Amino acid sequence: VQLVESGGGLVQPGGSLRLSCAASGFTFSSYAMSWYRQAPGKERELVAAISSGGGGSTYYADSVKGRFTISRDNAKNTVYLQMNSLKPEDTAVYYCNARAGNQYWGQGTQVTVSS
Numbered sequence: 001v002q003l004v005e006s007g008g009g010l011v012q013p014g015g016s017l018r019l020s021c022a023a024s025g026f027t028f029s030s031y032a033m034s035w036y037r038q039a040p041g042k043e044r045e046l047v048a049a050i051s052s053g054g055g056g057s058t059y060y061a062d063s064v065k066g067r068f069t070i071s072r073d074n075a076k077n078t079v080y081l082q083m084n085s086l087k088p089e090d091t092a093v094y095y096c097n098a099r100a101g102n103q104y105w106g107q108g109t110q111v112t113v114s115s
């Protein structure tokens with residue numbers, strides 16, 4: 001089982017990034033997928049989630065509503081997080097999570113929002 005995140009980096013406030021998480025080794029479409037983040041000295045927090053199958057149900061933390069969009073492509077075994085209007089407080093390591101009873105984690109990708 002592998003979850004490999006990509007797309008992180010350094011961006012100025014107000015900018016955008018798209019994170020990707022490529023999954024392998026399990027039946028991707030059967031798993032709910034989520035993005036979490038962890039900033040230095042803080043606990044890991046749920047940012048966004050999307051239901052299994054067609055992804056008809058999504059969840060967003062209040063802090064990112066209206067700015068972030070989660071989506072999935074089951075044909076590519078990939079989940080995305082489009083992040084717009086980024087703020088310095090969005091700086092964190094972002095982790096991909098797959099859950100269906102058991103769960104899997106990616107290794108994380110750093111997002112830094114700074115001028």
